[in-house]
Amino acid sequence: MTSTLPAVTGPKVPAQRRPVPTTGPAGRTRPPSRLRSSRSDLLLCGVLLVAILVVQGWNIADYPTLSDDEGTYLAQAWAVQEGRGLAHYTYWYDHPPLGWIQLAVLTWIPAMISPESMTVGTMRGVMLLISGISAVLVYVLGRRLALPRWAAGLGMVIFGLSPLSVVLQREIFLDNLAVMWTLLAFTLAASPSRHLWHHFGAGIAAAVGVLTKETMLVVLPALFVTAWRHSHKDTRKFALTGAVTACALIGFSYPLFALLKGELFPGSGHVSLWDGVAYQMTRPGSGFVLDEGSGSWGVLQSWLYYDRILPLGGLAGALLLIATWRWSVTARALAGPALTVAILAALALRPDGYLPAMYIIQALPFLALVLAGGTASVAHAVLRRRRSATESRPLTWARYTLAGVLALAATAYVVPRWYDGARTAVTTEANAPYEAASTWMATEVADPAGTRVLVDDAMWLDLVHAGYRPGLGVIWFYKADLDPAVTDTMPNGWRDIDYVVASPTVRRDAKDLPNVRQAIEHSKPVAVFGTGEDRIEIRQVETAGGTR
Template identity: 25%
Template sequence: MVQHRPVSAAQRLLSLDIVLALLGLAGGLRVLYLAAPGPALPTEAATVAHAYALGNLTTFADAGGAGVSPFGWLQLAAATMVSDAFGRSATALAAVRETVLVAALVAAVLSWILARRLGLTRWAAAAAVLLVAASPLALGLQRLVVVEHLAAAWALGALALITRRRARIRHDIAASACLLAAVLTSPLALFFLPAAGWLLVRRAPVRAALVVVLLNLGLGIAFGPAAGVLRPHLAAATPPTVTDWAALDPAWVVLSVLGLVVAPAVKAVRPLAATGLLLAATLLVPGVPATAVLALLVPVTPLLLAGIAQATARHRVPGGLESKPASALPRAADTTARLASTKDTNHGPRTGARHSRRIVVGAAAVVVAALAVSWSSGYPGLHPSVARGGPLAAARDWLHANASGSRLLVDDAAWAELANSGWPTGMLAPPAACSVACPPAEWAVFGSGETALRTHYPALDGAFAGAGPTAVFGAGDTRVTVWRLGLPPADPAAPPEAPARAHAGAALAASARVSPSPAAAAVLRDGCADPRLISTIAALAAIQPVGIAAFPEVAGEDAAGQPRRRVLLTGGEDGTTAFYTGQRDLFRPASVVRTADGVLVTYPLFAPPGLLPLTR
């Protein structure tokens, strides 16, 4: 039997220092890239909405394609409730991403523990965790709300328990529970069962039967009588693809492929190699989400690479004290005799050892250089951002200011964000509610997937009939559009209003009683000012001289083609304030505010037609 040397306090402290340093690096980088916009995952929004709904005891039906993981959603909901993430975070998505970040850190600690228990040295284990901590591919992947990150933590926890020295029955029971939790979180975690079984048989075949019985009992209940409540289903295959992820860290991808090929020859990591090969083969199956598979594969391949590197170093550079167990160390007498027998040689063994070390050091330098080049191009691809809001948060704030209390037709992402901001969930209708006919709604909020949703739910076309965008936030894949529904259709015979606004605005800008700034004059001449502002400024100019500092934009409305409905007026503030607060009916402003720069007048949306004389 191999005698394990006792671990000194200094060695324990060194291991603790290494783990804490790696956790600090991993956590810091993940916080920095938490709000990175890409690569983005379309199914994230539905998972966030389900987590919020469970945590707040309400119901939510997603638009489909996001998969099913009731146990995963429950874990996310519980974590956000304990940490009050929804109350602290700028957005609902960021709140749930915090939980995923914690899961990534837990997985890093478990990877270290597993590596050490598999026989890897302290520095080999550190290298494996460092790869996951700093790789752009892992950073981009482990910030997404994917339940497979939780499943990976459960699976690594089970393997760490199985490889524990002097394991007792309670550890086997805990390992069974962790494996069951991993599979209930994601069915892809089933691929960790071969590694778990292999390690169990390697440790104690008799004790393996207990784990098998407990796991089969749990799976039988979860996938049998309780299948309607607990059974998970994979999400649909959507971008990002394997190619998209590989572009963030091609060097790591190449190393991982080599590791999966070579690892079966290394005894220490052979069980993990079986799991890695099964997961890699799953990437070739059509319809399986690549992001979910990679979430489970990312913690595995660094352990394989570390095991291969350690085995190679031991083979090429024999004689290292740390690379051999205590029972394999040569006795002093044997060492003396060996040295005496070789002292008259030409130092062949010593020269060969130096040559082997050079080969190992050179190979390590090549790997480090390849990773450095790969990471230098991968990090910019993540586009770090200090902004924790984004277009959806801007749309949320706009709706609270302009449509508070209205019934909204929303997609999955908008449902979670608005519900988290206090909008009554009974006033939010997801696309799933439009399977036959859409409920009556006054506004609609959709992201860039609006076209696909309208194709999937034809009833949405009826709700959008005659509607036009009122505010647009962001661009491209992050675009969020707010629509006003139920407006009367425009008269096709009526002339357009923009020329009338431009004609009246140009006349107002040329008036001797009005002093607009260059920017304000351009807004008037371009026909971009609200007709109510043009009419009331002309009326005020008949009473007193008027200075126009600016027509401030309402965020999102310029992109939707809405006229500017705010103005900052200077000079004669008392008279200006009295004039606008005294307006009635169509010309009554939404607000009149005295500021340090003048009087800010804001009108509500949608000026009635026909306020300005039409021009030909």
């Protein structure tokens, strides 16, 4: 990326409105690419988008296994739709509510047409829209960062078709929404037109990303580096000031919201933003990611189980780009994505940090871009388009042969591994036990409206649609111990529960929840679906006077 504009003649054009030329891996200056006016770009991006949506959408409701987090976000979106507030239980500032407010908008029309479709498996379909937008933004951003067409397409393919992406982008996670907004912010910041409003828009999109998932706050330095590099020196101060101001003003709306509700600081009888932040900052760590046996090590292995190529190759590419920044044109062009990967990797390597399974979602598009950029650099180094006068034609053909061999070797290594991961995603029925347990609770319990049952949130909405009372009839199992609004209605503790749907999540976390643990200990299984650790037990609680 050049830092000055080419010389022009004639009347002076405002600096912020002149497209900036880009310098690709070959070191040649060329006009910036505009997707909407390039048929080749539109055709390539469109074909790749269809392929990504087909692979990610096939079998989307049945794989991977429904998670409690997905159910929580969707139940909170349902509460917004139904006018029940910001959450289906007491909103306690665990995350900013903008994420599931967006989910409420996305699922509003399907829920109106078919209310019973407001379940995790069915509503995963809306994530295809988010995945599609993000994939297109990866392509556009790659082109704006001077990647050749084939390399931008490669980045889009890596991002959309890696088994790790296929699995995680299907799930209803706030991280997927936040990544979409962050990619939009980077794309606006790298706009070749360099309009001031693009930088304001980048700041707004970044703030929305942070308010969707607050952890995106850590990538803002990389975004502002991108904005700095792609702004004109005459308007750089205005552009950066506008981006930072827009981001800060919208970001401060969240604490302002808490302040106006009287919930900014701790106090008696209410939740507070301060307590929510304190919890996030002081929650128990999952150990060092490279310490075998730690929780973080297990998370890392789960990522590498699906795909080693994107995480490890992208990390190596980012480190290489950072190391060669001074003399590599590609490294300077991809400074923003490389810095993003470095920041996220450094946070994951904290000695005793907390590493959730969905953390890598935030890095996926940037890992894909730096991996594609590194591939483009290697291809240029091998081919060297400009042949010296003394170079013979056989040597030129030798370079093309070497490039072809390297490409075939990479394809032979990647495709079989990705094929196996994709085949698992499109053929495995991992959620049959959940569906069977939900059907049993809907058909075998005589009085759903008068029954109290503990479930994880993956099944919460299923039972609401089956006639159980939301909140106090069907109870998200954490709330039976942690939410006074629920525990106050249970004067006899676990004895006021009729059933426990003991999914793997419920059984795992019951050890820290006395009411849930005792309800399980004083119950008997009346139906079991699935086998092994993934089984779901429907347990009927027994009291001193007999089965409830």
